[in-house]
Amino acid sequence: MIHTDTNASVSGKVPMLKNEDWWAVWLGLFIFALGLGPIFGVDLIGWVVKSGTWNDFSKAMAPISKAYKGMSGYTSMFLTYLFLLVITTIGAKAMGASIKRFAIGFTAIYAITFTCIVLGNNAYIAATPDKQESLGISWSLGLGEMGFILAMIVGLIIGNFMPSVAKYLEEAAKPEWFIKTGIVILGAAIGIKTLGAMGLASTVIIRGLCAVVEAYLIYWPVVYFISRKYFKFTPEWAAPLASGISICGVSAAIATGGAIRSRPIVPVILSAVIIVFVAIEMLILPWLAQTFLYQEPMVAGAWMGLAVKSDGGAVASGAITDSLIRAKALKETGIQYEEGWMLMAATTTKVFIDVFIGVWAFILAIIWSMFNLNKKGGGATSEKSNVSAREIWDRFPKFVIGFVLTFLVLFLWGLADPQIVDGAKLGSDEANGFRTILFGLCFFSIGLITNVRKLWEAGMGRIVAVYTICLFAFILWVGLFISWLFYHGIMPPIVGG
Template sequence: MKSWFRTEDTLAVVLGFLIVGLGLTPLVGVDLLGWAVAVKEWVDPAKALAPASGTYAALTGLGSLGATYAFLLVALSVGIATLGGKPGQFAVRFTVLFALAFACWTAGHYGYIAATPDKQKALGVEWSLGLTGEAGYLLALVGGLLIGNLSPRTAEWFKTASRSELYIKTGIVIYGAGLGVKAAEESSRAGVVLFRGLAAIVEAYLIYWALVYFVARKFFKFSREWAAPLASGISICGVSAAITTGAAIRARPVVPVMVSSLVVVFSVVEMLILPFAARTFLADEPMVAAAWMGLSVKTDGAAFASGTITESLVYAKAAENGHVYEKGWMTLTTTTVKVFIDLFIGVWAIVLGAVWAWKIDKQPGRGVPLADIWNRFPKFVFGYVLTFGVFLAVGLTHPEAVSAPKPTAHAPTAVKAEAKTEAAPPAKPPAVPALKRGTDQSDVFRRLFFVLTFFAIGLSANFKRLWAEGLGRLALVYVISLFGFVIWIGLAISWLFFHGVLPPLAPATGGS
């Protein structure tokens, strides 16, 4: 226990708590994190960066970038000093690493690369690769790989700042806060969606994981180090689940990151195919279609986008048959299912850490290795669980902090003839609730830590060695698993739990 307080796990938890703690300040009317730089999907470079909060609009995008860099530099340098490192050396090399990784992150948000079909019109683009902003992760990995493989001496110079495990662990601790708010927000909605969504993902996840692991081990002869993160990446969500699994089984950091990259790429394929398949075959079962998106599309951004696209396509076809449904219910179902899937990250880390210590890496002649289970368990998951629990509790006890009240419809009032020419003031968009606003701001840092992770791992990865270990076969396993059984099991379970459940009819049609 004492040694844990001098590890990267502890530093990750402290940094994560600091950032999510600042995210709580909007609850008391103070905004201490809104200066963080948010990267938006862009076509005009001048519109790519902006402060996360309008409160700091005067700071401009470049100003918020400078503030974010300075905050990370100071916080991480102090942390490195507590670990016995050289903060001065770290600061110089982190500056260059941050600049390169952030450039990749920004480039990944370019409209023609990132915009999903539901956002193309707003950006004024006629086509896009539709990779979402998570394309920045791929570009960061590629950038790191290019440097690491073409200039090994440069990659070695970065070594002091290439702390991939510290970055990803901190990001996952922050991730817990956002999931806690999402869970609290959904808990105030329809109970049938919550219960059925939870039941569906438990069943689907346990089936997915076992089958992917079996296929990778039995037919493609992957080691457990590769098979377990692959199974988690396909079963839960690419980045966080695969890396947390890798930590639980003590896999090399590069293994789950390569898995995560495949997840991002194939999520785009799913996003282009599944919504249109749902429109064709599931127009009479909109909630089945919505749950299917959440169970099958494996990254958060692509899953939420798929739910939005599917709702627009299915609702349009249903309207042709005289069924006009209330908007938002399909998107809610997709989001709920995906959030519950994400919550399994911490649970599964505990399970796998125990299994690996007790059965797979157990030493002969020993009983239940409780000490080994404790040592193997990734301690930063405690931070993830705690941030999730705190934000969930706050969201449940203060629902007004996570869910904006619906606008109340008022009966039209008589207007005097002489006043009819006066234009009514435009309706203001509903204010973002305080806690949700704070977690959106802290999530800026979660994404930055993730992109730093991808770039750092690229620097340390030998592409020839990875290919020899079976990177090509890894993609083949993913294709076979995804199209061979993952999407079909997801469809079957969605049908089982949501068949016959319909969104309410829109008020104009006489529905509730």
């Protein structure tokens, strides 16, 4: 098993080449660099496999780029595996792993994880309501990220009931490494989304900036206070929980966990709860918006961006809301709004929240260093620590550097030369194909190394209680109120108007 003690690595006891955080940066930047190919007319990673929502298994996987449409899904899946095996094995070897055990373990983990992702994308499980008709189904669970949960469940089964198998696979079970590499890649996608937002109406941009204030300076401290004061969570649990509920679900919880040096189990267990709540919100909120906000469509769209705590869930909810409200407005008032404006409001709001994940992680890293909030026993101390700038740097989550770098490169480049945006979007989508698989590998790995008894003792019931109280007691309604303040009376363009 690879021994990469996070605390040791940041204190300088482990060289840079053995530091998991730095390897996440390097691998993420390498994939990002390959994703720049379409800008120069070369599609280098369009063969990466994509598993879309399916009801015909022959269409369950395919290359992500149309340039490789002649390639079979199985070939694409194998090439993706081979690529990830090579680059992760290089890093694992540098960090002290046995190449043979890592390669065998990674192969098994990849096969199981990708199978779970494909199964989780079955139409009856994953399809959002606005896609059911095109898929030929009348119902679905709408659990678009269920593949991650399936991967974690399978990992839990192996880890708790097949200890000998789990022990062998542990050599390649590196949840933090996988997820941090994925977050580095995520920066590019957010950079491209932000470029799209820059061309929108100034009101929408201002609304997106205000969403940042709401999520980070209003929601976050309230959720953190409730978690600590009334549910007695330690800072290690309360901070990722506050980020997951307040900001951007899975990515924010994991970035926060890395920033404060929590155990890897913490943010991923929270992420599983977040995914379930996102599904519940997607089932309820668009229909509430259709019933009560069809005369204020832009308010409804922005509300989806603030209320639904995952990128995919927020965008899907925005699309559903867009469709439902346009249909009702046409029926009730005879007005036909142009398609996509409510979705744009939801997406823009979410993008501006996402952009500041790295900044928030940096702020939390400094605060946790100064006040020693993760001291032994999980409690906080009221006394400041004498923390040097060097120690803050050592504790800073290096993968955030990669996240910010990939974001800035595409954002600034796109501002300077708008002609590269289409190619950059294609390349970032292709790189995101790797991110999806890396996230799945993380969830399986967490399940594999998790002791269920200890997990239950950690207070899963309290996590659900905090989420329920915070979401339904104030996050939904504060978000709705501020959405109303900024979008009340603003209407989408009318078809033919």
